[in-house]
Structures are given as structure tokens and as C-alpha cells.
Amino acid sequence: MTRVLSYGHSLPGLKEKKLPGKLIVVEGTDTAGRSTQIALLREWLETNGYAATETGLRRSELAGTGIQKAKRGHTMGDVTMNLFYATDFADRLEKQIIPALRAGFVVLTDRYIYSMITRAQVRGVDPQWIRDILGFAIVPDLILYLKVDLENIIPRVVNSAGFDYWESGMDFLKGDDIYENYVRYQTAILNQFEALAEEYHFHSVDANRGVPEIFADLRDAIQTVVGDMHGHAGLSEAPVRRKAKPVLK
Amino acid sequence: MATLPDGTPLRGKLFIVEGIDGSGKSTQLDLLHKWLLSRGYLVAFTEWNSSPVVRQTTKRGKDRRLLSPASFCLLHAADLGDRIEHQILPALQAGAIVLADRYIYTAFARDVARGVNREWVRAVYRFAVRPTAAFYFRVPLEESLQRIVGGRPELKYYEAGLDLGLSGDPYQSFRLFQGLILEEYDRLVEEFGLMVIDATLPLVQQQAQVRKLVQSHVKGAQKVDHRPWRAVLAKEGLYGRYLDEFQTGGEEE
Secondary structure, eight states, X not given: OEEOOBSSSXXXXXXXXXXXXXXXXXXXXXXXXXXXXXXXXXXXXXXXXOOEEEEETTOOTTTHHHHHHHHHTTOOOHHHHHHHHHXXXXXXXXXXXXXXXXXXXXXXXXXXXXXXXXXXXXXXXXXXHHHHHGGGSBOOSXXXXXXXXXXXXXXXXXXXXXXXXXXXXXXXXXXXXXXXXHHHHHHHHHHHHHHHHHHTTOEEEETTSOXXXXXXXXXXXXXXXXXXXXXXXXXXXXXXXXOOOOXXX | OOBOTTOOBOSSEEEEEEOOTTSSHHHHHHHHXXXXXXXXXXXXXXXXXXXXXXXXHHHHHHHTTOOOHHHHHHHHHHHHHHHIIXXXXXXXXXXOEEEEXXXXXXXXXXXXXXXXXXXXXXXXXXXXXXXXXXXXXXXXXXXXXXXXXXXXXXXXXXXXXXXXXXOSSHHHHHHHHHHHHHHHHHHHHHHHTOEEEEXXXXXXXXXXXXXXXXXXXXXXXXXXXXXXXXXXXXXXXXXXXXXXXXXXXXXXX
């Protein structure tokens, strides 16, 4: 059961006090390994008998494409960007996350309001304003924070898609040295995450290690959260690491 | 004086017209616009839900009926945010008179009528520039229903408030929704000191009231020569035929 608790004013029309699913957030900065871990966790959950689904920023039916377009044109100011992302988040919360929780799913979300808050704060947006706007967010059952050091991010960035305009803070930092700006921006983001880790009770996981080590930690943390779901999910015994039995006797 | 949310004064002036559909506010704003131009002021105009960055998403949301009270509210806030950042604030910094057809009060009235928390919607719009003055064109419910339904027989889904489930009948729903909006507007008049104009008065009288108030605020606003070629026409005995073409082509927005 997820206790339906919002950080601020709850969504208009949301009456339920409890939902049978679980909301699990995976947070972390650029290239911290969120997507890989979510893909593994989702499969692991499903293999062990839990219905799992995932969502992430900019994936709403309503605002996803609009944000993509605006980002491509580099045309958004801070206020617009925050409100546009908040729209996207509201739509996903109402159309994807809450219905899935209602149906008893474990919902894995790739970033949540914390990424939006760090990004806004680094850009000098009023910290209370962004918290007020996103106050309708449901408090998750678990916030997994992939904590990674800057020196470990850089090689991963170079090795993957390269330095992203927004992930380098090019929209507001001075100068056109993208490497320099990436370092400055990510340092600031990591500091903000540290502060939020305390404020919002993150479960921090050392993500400087290899994929298997990180996965093991995340899996263990999730296990403690989904452990009480058996009855609700229609499972009678602990499903963890159970080998499939042959159907025919 | 228009000010930033933290109270910093801006050089320009920001005037707002508010009121439900069919209250005649756009006509009044248009008359005000022309008058200010004729007085030589630098004037910028902006209207609700018109940001080039956000508008497409709003249209998508309405066409596909994707909008909830929360996302409806946030999306309209994003729209105003973009217009403030790219249009309204720069114009005010340049000392212009900015005229806005609907502003935050429209959101406060409509979103709360949709069930959004009153405090939250005010927090969402905390970024907005504080206007110099805002006019509310008040029209009684029955009168407004007649004006709108009479002129446009087909009511749109969100316009009629059908998303609220107040009634399955578009007209009944519209009536109830407009009633809720009017109630909120009355509350806003008190809270924000909106200047109430009786929208059942003759147009000319309403405009006189608007101009009187605007006039008391526009001192110091930036002026601009709207016809800088006038002297050439007079001196050379020209008609300005091609200028007319150029002007009508350029005024499109």
C-alpha cells in the first residue's frame, strides 16, 4: 500500500487515502546509470511476480513533445521550463502513476520532482516557489539516489551521447566552453542533490561502482518496500528468487 | 506602476482587462489600444493562451481532452510565463504600455471553479508581474449566457466546463460553470482591488471610465513616433500609397 500523502496541496479530485501499489523513484544526475538500473529492476520485479511499470520526465502524452520541441529551439526561460515540466509531471501522475498504483503496480520512475527542484535551484529560481508548484506530488515509498562523483560521470558522458546542452547548463552559464560548463553545472547539481537527500530522505546508493554491485543494493532496498505486497498482489508466499516449478507433475 | 513580484518598479505600465466571455472586454481593450497609439505611446498587446512555445500543447490537450484541472492550470501558467519572459517583461523594461487581454485573474477564477486549490493557484502564479491596474467587466450571469450562447451555438468541451461533470448537457454545464467563475471574480475584486466596470453600460461610457483611469497612470510611459515619415509626405507632396501596403503587411501579428 502506498499511503497517499502529498508534499503540499493534493491533486484536485484525488480522494483515496491509500493505493495498493508502490511508488519507487530512481534519482541521480546525468549518466548516473538510472535507465540501466530501472530496466534491470523492472525485469527483476516482473520475474518475481510483481506487476511493474515505469515512467520518466517528458514522457506525458500531453506535454512530452511540446517540451522536446521547445528544448530543441532553446527557447524556454526558467519560469516557462519549470511550469512546462510541472505540467508534464501532473499529466503523468494523474494518467500513468496513480492509475498504476491503483491497479497494484510497482511504479518505477526515472527522476521525480527532486531533479526538477535541483535544476530550478541551480538556475536561481525561488526554491519555495518550485516546491509549492510541485507540492501535489505523492510522497514515494522509496527514493533511490544513485550517488556518483563528478570524475566518474565525465568518462561516461564522453563514452555515450556526449555533452548535452541542458545538462551542461549552457542555457544560463557564461562562456561557450561546454566542458567547463558541464563540470560547473554538474558540481552544482550534485551539491543540490546532497541537500535534498536529507530534506526528502533519499536512500543513497554508491553509484561509482559497477552495475552488478549497484543493482544488488537497489534490489535489497526495494525488497524491503515490496515485501508487504504479497497478500495484495495475490501471492501467498515470498516470491523472491523462487525458481519456477514445472507445471506438470 | 507595474512591479516585479518582489516590488521592484518597472518603467512601463501594465493594464489588464478581465471578464467572462461576451463581457465586451476585448472590444474595450482594442479601443484603449487605438487611443493610446493615437496619443503617441509605445504599446504592446498580449492575450491569454498565445505563447508560441506552449500554445500547441494546449491545443493538443483540448483537442484530445487530455487536460485535468491541475495540468490545465499549470499549462496556462507556462503560457503566461513564456509571454512574461519574452514579451511582457522586456516591453515593460523598455517603458512601454502593455495591454493584456486576460491575466492571472482568469486563472484564479477558472481554475478554482475547476476545483483547484485557491492558495495553490496563487502560488503557481507568484512569478507574474504585478499590473498597474486591472479592469473587470462585470456582466450578470443571464446576460452573459445570452451574449455567448446567442452568438455561438456550439459550446466547446472545456469552455462549457464539461470536464467537471457538473451536467451532461453542455448548456446546463456552461451555466453552472460560468456561475462559479463569476463568484470567484467577485472574490478577486476584493482581494486584488480590480476596477469594476459595469459591462451593461453603453460601450462609450465604459471606454470613458477606462481611459480616465489609464490616463492617471501613463505619465512617463515611453512615446514613439508611429508615423515618422509624415514630414516627408507633406514636404514632397506624396500620398504614401506604398506605405499603406507596407503598414498593413507589417501590422499582422
